[in-house]
Amino acid sequence: MDLSAADQTILRMLQENSRERLEAIAMETGLSVATVQRRIRNLKADGTIMAESALINxxxxxxxxxxxxxxxxxxxxxxxxxxxxxxxxxxxxxxxxxxxxxxxxxxxxxxxxxxxxxxxxxxxxxxxxxxxxxxxxxxxxxxxxxxxxxxx
Incomplete structure (x- = not known):
């Protein structure tokens, strides 16, 4: 899969904190909040983002x-x-x-x-x-x- 630089940034930020605010991701990527939201939805739909979970000790x-x-x-x-x-x-x-x-x-x-x-x-x-x-x-x-x- 060929991911854009913005998609890679979105994925990196969500891996570090799956509850990262859309506004923070938008600021980091230079995209609008709506575009970030749409890209995250697409990354989930195509299976790139498999799940969101808490890491428990x-x-x-x-x-x-x-x-x-x-x-x-x-x-x-x-x-x-x-x-x-x-x-x-x-x-x-x-x-x-x-x-x-x-x-x-x-x-x-x-x-x-x-x-x-x-x-x-x-x-x-x-x-x-x-x-x-x-x-x-x-x-x-x-x-x-x-x-x-x-x-x-």
Whole structure:
């Protein structure tokens, strides 16, 4: 996609603060407020802006632990891959799920309140799924950088 300099500025400002005032964006881009509003609406409609959300500290709401989990499936038929994707999307404790190449088929970032909570999660996602061949878990020691910003 070929974005104008103004669109890139709009995206940069919204990534930094999704509640940025339209007037501030208009001043920065040199566009009118109405034009900025229309461009934002178009960026949402074409899928460039996927969502707006608040970044919450997991510890503040009781999720003290973060895990990186690499999942290997027994069979990689498209229906089985899609079934695992649906399960991961539906699980609230899964923050991110990636279908990947290499030794594992999926990489998951998941939250848990404690080890017992993580154990319950593993039963729901992995042990009860006959197509999960194995999974490997790493415990996150420090959330050094967290975000979803895209370089513009």
């Amino acid at each position: 997991p510890k503040s709401v009781g999720y003290a632990m973060t895990f990186l989990v690499f999942v290997e499936l027994e069979h990689e038929r498209i229906d089985q891959i899609d079934a695992f994707r649906r399960k991961a999307r539906a699980e609230p404790q899964v923050q991110q799920c990636y279908y990947i190449t290499g030794e594992a088929d999926f990489a998951i970032i998941a939250l848990a309140r404690d080890m017992e909570d993580y154990e319950h999660l593993t039963h729901r996602l992995f042990f009860k799924d006959s197509n999960v061949k194995r999974f490997r878990t790493s415990v996150v020691m420090d959330r050094t950088k967290v975000g979803a910003n895209v370089p513009l």
